[in-house]
Amino acid sequence: MLYGVSYYPEYQPFDRLETDVAMMKDAGINYARLADSIWTLSEPAEGELDVSWLGPVLDALHEAGIKVILCTPSYAIPAWFAQRYPEAMNRRLDGTPLPYGDRQNVDFTDPTYRRLLERLIRTMLEQHAQHPSVVGVQVDNETGGRPIATPRAFEEFVRRLERKFGDIDAVNDTWGLNYWSHRLSAWDQLWQPLGNTNPGYDLEWRRYQAELVAEFLGWQAGIVREYLRPDQLITHDVVGGHGLPHADRKKIGDVVDVAAENVPHHTQDALAHPPVGGHANYHDPDGVHGAYQIYFRCDMARASGHRNFLVTEMNPISVGGAGHTYTAYDGQWRLAAYTCISRGANAVAYWHWHSNHFGTETYSHGVLNHDLQPNRCYDEVTRIGHELQQVGDRLTDLTPHADVAFLYSPDSRYGLAAQPALSEAGSARPDRRSYERIFNAFYRNYLDERAQATVTHDPAELADYPVAVAPAYYIADDAALDTLVDYARDGGHLVLTFRSGYADEFARARWERAPGRLREAVGAGYNLYSNLERPVPVRAADGAGLDLPDGAAATAWMDELVLEGATPLAYYEHHTWHRYPAVVTHEFGAGRVTYVGTLPDATLGREIARWVLDTSGIERAGAGLPEQVWVTRATATDGAELTFVTNFSHEEIDIPAPATGQDLHTGAQIGAGTPLTLGPWDVRIVDAGN
Known part of the structure; x- marks a missing residue:
């Protein structure tokens, strides 16, 4: 078990390497991540490379028994680079260049950038990859926060469309470009993404951006592998939860050896369960707090291949900014660490060791505060470190149990960002995070009912689990939908939600009665639906087996489901919608399909989850224990x-x-x-x- 910190000796106000390493050793730390932002320090002027200063740092850490993951210093470029090669700077969608002064502001497809970066990576690895402290390399850092929108990137986007579709008429027909007279007669007529309103175009652009991220990381990984032994690993840290908007964790997982996850989380009362509202949402725009936030991030970390992963960044004193300092209560650092380990983490590390005395992250604190002295965070980190020295080997390479598999769809996330199904609560504004909102709600419902979950991107992997939930599986090709149908026919309990099966792989609404190819398995169909301005009470259908207390409600959306063999589980209590079931279930082949035609509130969603788990014969760990x-x-x-x-x-x-x-x-x-x-x-x- 790796346990440690990100360490930036180059950020310290004075040389305290010896003191830092001694304090780490005393705390039971056995791992440090280094060098993700050292380009300028190692190349102060173009061609003047010197990475020898890393040697004494590695030596000191090795002497203390601390292993190291080196980072490729690619996400923050030197000022001289921006000044000399302005054409390599990334651009906003409106064409204006991103200024210097931030990070991740370069076009990582630019050949000059890659040439100079490759020279630096090779120099660093030639000198340090075989140092006895080094166990692996992290390529880049939290990649995918911004699209690459330079003219070069757009030209490549057009070339990929040409390779995929073959001729311009195929694009016209697939995207429906007769609409608004957008039909093209030549590839050079394709408009820039800023002016786009076509959902098919938007989907391909988002896919392309995720491909660029994976290709960039794969390119770096190819260089790094030339210098590593078989026992050294390559990783990349995906930022927690649903991840950055232009990254696909499954694609990233395919080009690295070990997935890594950064897990910033709410603390203090916002870590309590059952959760209560009203907490600041710096760490998650969807407002996920309580126990869910850590379990969800870890389950997502395993989604890139159902393998163990590294937690490369966890909360030390606090993560955020000057106005977002919430230091954990005693015990919460330990609780968070072991929660990650229980879901398959082979490393737990804090971002970072010491609080910076300058820079934009001055108040995103480390384990040590600005006085660089021990404190109660350090004391608890030390307790965990000493415990893991005793039991860490026992906790390494665990296989978490899972009863319920959640099917994650990046394409559906993209599609529902372009054409959201939901409005933001209390407004008519489209909720661009509709997919995340729906997915989170169903995930929480099942965890509330003590299901142990896993997340997968591949419908074929569902066969290993008795229950599969596919929230808002909106964009999918025929083969994926047929795999879901086969899963239920072969004995699984498939749970579907509204908007599932509605659009094809090109973001086109299917021209058949919804839910399309899923209709026979669902045992119900619909051709009308509505947003809900306010919650609508729901009652259990007679004999359905649901136990709905007063207050259970449908929110945000409803399908006008018409039964075609399914059994209703719940109905709307409404002067018009009362004739439509909100939830139906259908025995299908050797299995069952349950369809939820609304976004259930916590009460309704949890009762549906209870019914699904009971019907599927799943015994829950901790059943009958207090909620917390x-x-x-x-x-x-x-x-x-x-x-x-x-x-x-x-x-x-x-x-x-x-x-x-x-x-x-x-x-x-x-x-x-x-x-x-x-x-x-x-x-x-x-x-x-x-």
């Missing part, structure tokens, strides 16, 4: 089961132990059902193998 206690399970490398019992609250609580085994930290024997005490924000790990 979460139980997750994973399998160790020797096949033994580990049970993580966590208290997402500030109150001590006594519960019956949910498993039998040995307390991994204390060695005490625990029997299922015997009293188990959890302190505030506490974690207990029961190892059935001991």
